[in-house]
Amino acid sequence: MDPRSEVLLRQAELFQGSLLLAGLPADDLLGKLPAAGGWCWHAGDQAALDARFGGRSHFGVEAPAHGFDAAVLFLPKSRDLANYLLNALASRLAGRELYLVGEKRGGIEGAAKQLHAFGKPRKLDSARHCQLWQVTVEHAPEARPLESLAEYFQLPLVDGALQIVTLPGVFSHGRLDRGTALLLEHLDHLPVGKVLDFGCGAGVLGATLKRRYPQSQVTMLDVDAFAVASSRLTLAANGLDAEVICGDGIDAAPRGLDVILSNPPFHTGVHTNYQASETLLKKSADHLQKGGELRLVANSFLRYQPLIEGALGNCQVRAEGQGFKIYQATRG
Known part of the structure; x- marks a missing residue:
């Protein structure tokens, strides 16, 4: 199990509803969170997820069209990509919860500052050399078309x-x-x-x-x-x-x-x-x-x-x- 997934599962009671896992690893997380769905843009990970959890992970550069009540972003390496993904998720989550999880050496503490644009973020957990952050989206942004970036x-x-x-x-x-x-x-x-x-x-x-x-x-x-x-x-x-x-x-x-x-x-x-x-x-x-x-x-x-x-x-x-x-x- 990916250490970021392990950190999420330490707070599993938060993630029982309709949840979108954006950039999720190809591990057993969807098996542990039966109401969750994925959003993936890595073809290898998507193939592995499809093989185990057919139909539960959306593939592409835009968020799935179906609704979700909360979302978790697994912090990507690129800060520019993180900005796009956070904006895309927050634009769909007015008044609801957005989570950010990532490795410390991947820059999670700095990335968490980006959550201030949407509300008042707070750190929920720190374990497995990772951190989990949460923000209630009080200021939902306008979704930015990918090509504009x-x-x-x-x-x-x-x-x-x-x-x-x-x-x-x-x-x-x-x-x-x-x-x-x-x-x-x-x-x-x-x-x-x-x-x-x-x-x-x-x-x-x-x-x-x-x-x-x-x-x-x-x-x-x-x-x-x-x-x-x-x-x-x-x-x-x-x-x-x-x-x-x-x-x-x-x-x-x-x-x-x-x-x-x-x-x-x-x-x-x-x-x-x-x-x-x-x-x-x-x-x-x-x-x-x-x-x-x-x-x-x-x-x-x-x-x-x-x-x-x-x-x-x-x-x-x-x-x-x-x-x-x-x-x-x-x-x-």
Whole structure:
């Protein structure tokens, strides 16, 4: 059981009615709170929740349409995303209870200050290195459309500027990260055909590829619903067409690919997690056709080269700089 869920269950008498658990972990919490429902935006967690509690967890970037009498937000890593989620929940809870739970090292004490906008918050519990806060929503805000919180930046390319649209919670919100910037300098001589942008985020790589190789069939994949929404906005802003999939890791990707391109993720919330990236490398041969190429950027300290060599039988460092390396390998 997630420690945040354990803290909630220490106060279980508060959570017996119609309750929305926003950003809930994929544990047994719904089993302990039979009247509760979930709101999830992580495809892997949603799949696990659906398998155990079919129909009880809503998936997407907007709160479920059905009513609820109280809500708990599991604090996300991103402060911008927390702002959006708190606003979305509080706008539906005038005169009712909104709870916030999170890990101390995840910044729960600072985040709890955001509850002052809605009423007088109070700390209900502190245990398992987590805190639980509650506020009665006396000042219900107007719900803010998610797209109104989007940030935009221009990506100068040799074939014209690309507009990137990022939403709260998406990797490198509002700016180009250094790893992706390095990879953008090394997109030449890629095979044309079926291309996957794995961990697409705001769609920087996928949109750039579609612009540069318009005859390629580009698929963009991310586990996070907010990233998928961002990628779709980026494509629309540039008049580009590509398939965008929300799925949990490389198993959700098509096969028979000519290219896998990625700046693979290695964080989940406040914790470091290399599983999705390492699984991508180990299973890359299953998704690439013969002669297909894997090209990715990663922090120099990550030992990805042996994993790539183990999967594809070859790997070279194409470039490096600013603490990153670009790896290139071909399926024989």
